Amino acid sequence: MRFSADHQHVETAQGQDFAGLARTLFGNVRLDFGTADKEKSSMLSAMLGACRLTRLEADRHVVFGERVTAEPDDPDAIKLILQAEGSASITQGGLHAPVFTNSLAIYDPRRPYVLTNSTPVRQLLLQLPRQALPQTAIERLAAPFTANAEHDGMCRILLSLMESTMYEIGHLDAVRRASVGQTMIDLVRTMIGEDPAVQVVNPLDLLLARIKDFIAKNIDRPDLTIAMIARRMGCSVRYVYRAFEAERLTPSVYIWDLRLQQAAAKLGEAGGHSGEISRIAFGLGFSSSAHFSRAFRARYAVSPSQWRKAALS
Structure with a gap:
């Protein structure tokens, strides 16, 4: 309960x-x-x-x-x-x-x-x-x-x-x-006890680095949520958001932007066969091809297929 x-x-x-x-x-x-x-x-x-x-x-x-x-x-x-x-x-x-x-x-x-x-x-x-x-x-x-x-x-x-x-x-x-x-x-x-010779690092900076590492390793999980990240880090959801404040990002924006960056890189390496764009989208945690296409166009101002064609030309 x-x-x-x-x-x-x-x-x-x-x-x-x-x-x-x-x-x-x-x-x-x-x-x-x-x-x-x-x-x-x-x-x-x-x-x-x-x-x-x-x-x-x-x-x-x-x-x-x-x-x-x-x-x-x-x-x-x-x-x-x-x-x-x-x-x-x-x-x-x-x-x-x-x-x-x-x-x-x-x-x-x-x-x-x-x-x-x-x-x-x-x-x-x-x-x-x-x-x-x-x-x-x-x-x-x-x-x-x-x-x-x-x-x-x-x-x-x-x-x-x-x-x-x-x-x-x-x-x-x-x-x-x-x-x-x-x-x-x-x-x-x-x-x-602490070693006075050790330089004290901002805990939020360390937390942010650990969060980014966790996200990178689990970016393909469609169930990657802020609550999951908070549990894995052993902190509250609020502290996950605080860790991103210095970069003026929310955790969700960071996750989706990273997914789009990786999608763009994969599209540049992809062949021209049918289903390749959908495979990349689902492999990076997008719920549907339509969702992926909308997000990709908003980020890069072209569709995934246009991006792939430009990379192949």
């Missing part, structure tokens, strides 16, 4: 729907409840600007993250688990790290892992865009980073902020949510 508040999707799930929403939000994970009661599971999740914050309660279970980004539209984000109640442990890269109440673990879900919730748990999960952290921090996450609120003041602050944000989520507009999300990113950056 999902509902919208201030154009920010809030998603919820209970019981049998819990595992399905977990795969939607966290990627290609597999949950094993064994003999535990799935019906005791519940989840509430919301976007905080570039971040996603999720609160879940569940009976004991194991999460297998073997190929989290197996599909092109799976989310690609660094993950933080804050243990509000219960005991868990995470195994990754040959290392085993316990996660007790009031402690947290930060890890890179691209690397295979097993999260064992050995008791009923209440957890807060924060997904932050990979580009929000410096490369040195990403490299440190070859193994999970852990901290405990009893010994780490930053962990205590983050725990308090995440808890209070979930209670107030219904009263925060999009701007305030984004501000809270950025504060959480800053806290995580501080906790993991």
Whole structure:
């Protein structure tokens, strides 16, 4: 189930729907409840600007993250688990790290892992865009980073902020949510530690580069949408649009323009046999030959067939 508040999707799930929403939000994970009661599971999740914050309660279970980004539209984000109640442990890269109440673990879900919730748990999960952290921090996450609120003041602050944000989520507009999300990113950056010699790059510039790379690799998909891109980048739809603001483009305009550029290049190389124009159009994600022809003429002031003839002459 999902509902919208201030154009920010809030998603919820209970019981049998819990595992399905977990795969939607966290990627290609597999949950094993064994003999535990799935019906005791519940989840509430919301976007905080570039971040996603999720609160879940569940009976004991194991999460297998073997190929989290197996599909092109799976989310690609660094993950933080804050243990509000219960005991868990995470195994990754040959290392085993316990996660007790009031402690947290930060890890890179691209690397295979097993999260064992050995008791009923209440957890807060924060997904932050990979580009929000410096490369040195990403490299440190070859193994999970852990901290405990009893010994780490930053962990205590983050725990308090995440808890209070979930209670107030219904009263925060999009701007305030984004501000809270950025504060959480800053806290995580501080906790993991940064190399002062590393030049800080605008996160939106990094996001834009990753989006363009993703679009280029999936340009032939007719289902390539802004929502899919946002999920794959681990950010909100609004941040995908923000990444293109400096170029004064919308993501949709960029996608269709890239398709037309590639179509023009393919038409220049195409032979004269029947069906070639339609094959190129459908191969680049256009829904019909008529749609392709209209868009091509609007972009290049000639029809696809005229363009091909000019290239062959």
